[in-house]
Amino acid sequence: MSTTVSTPDSEQTCAYCGSRIFDHDPICVRDCDDDCGSPAFFCNYACLSARVDEKDLTAGDACEWSPEE
Structure with missing residues (x-):
């Protein structure tokens, strides 16, 4: 399986708040x-x-982590 990597459009908006992603520090x-x-x-x-x-x-x-393990 392969994944293609491409740069999003300059007008791409945030999936959460709707702001333009490149006005900030974008994450894909x-x-x-x-x-x-x-x-x-x-x-x-x-x-x-x-x-x-x-x-x-x-x-x-x-x-799950337990200090006893």
Whole structure:
């Protein structure tokens, strides 16, 4: 499987807040557990973090750690 990398359009907006991504510090995210669909662009880490929290995307995806193990 391969993924094509390309630069988004200069008018590309943030998937969370709608701001133009290149007015900030853009981040590209691609869900490769679901056929590496189209990338989602966020204008900064705060919007990405807010989207992850809002959609509860970390639930069940983290390893559990215990100091006894």
